[in-house]
Amino acid sequence: MTTKYSIGEFGKKTGLTIRTLHYYDELGILKPTLVTDKGRRYYSEQDFITLQKIVTLKFLGYSLDQIKEFLETKTWDIKDSLKLQKETMLEQKKQIENVLKALDHALNVMEHHGTVDPSLFITLINGIQMESEHKEFLKTILDEQKVEHIYSTPDDRQREIEKETIGIMAELNKLYGQDVESKIVQCQIEKLIDLMSEVAGGDLSFLEEVANVEIENEDWIFPSPFTKEVEEWVLKGIEINLVKRGINLHERTN
Incomplete structure (x- = not known):
């Protein structure tokens, strides 16, 4: 039975x-x-x-x-289905790994700075979330080898750069309204550009090429950590500092 x-x-x-x-x-x-x-x-x-x-x-x-x-x-007879499922799972795995990386890096910054302005936080996460899109965009402007070098910073150093960058941006937000050529403002600008230079292998000439490119949906692909007013003020400070380094961005498209 x-x-x-x-x-x-x-x-x-x-x-x-x-x-x-x-x-x-x-x-x-x-x-x-x-x-x-x-x-x-x-x-x-x-x-x-x-x-x-x-x-x-x-x-x-x-x-x-x-x-x-x-x-x-x-x-x-599900061979094709299994292949498709494997591709789907690999994509999900990649997505989960990216999310974990973003969370890990965000926590690293939070542990160092405590509280972080939401706009700065979004900029940090966006840099990880949209890394592939950023790389593909830069490859349309710069030499592929240069782009790969920019994104080859070891993870440990990348974390330090993120902490330093968030700190600088937060300080610039506080300093907004002061003379952009003042020593205190230019000190922060100098630190920011030095970090850019490190990531770019000491060659900042790529900024001239990037500055003159009109980016479609720029606010979506590259969200600014600043309001429009602060952004223009910071960019002016960056241009002044770069001129001293022999780099002219006056032809930058606004």
């Missing part, structure tokens, strides 16, 4: 809640072997096998709708 399990017994043996079993029944992916006239559900040994298929496919990341389709197919 075939052993039958009540929904409660089946749930205990499989670790599923009665609510989940009802849901699987409604979806049609795991229906009980027997439903009595009074509506009592009973499961059989075969239902354990079906559930194992469901658990396995869920582990591979398939949706319940996809699982239902597989279970309704007598012969499984």
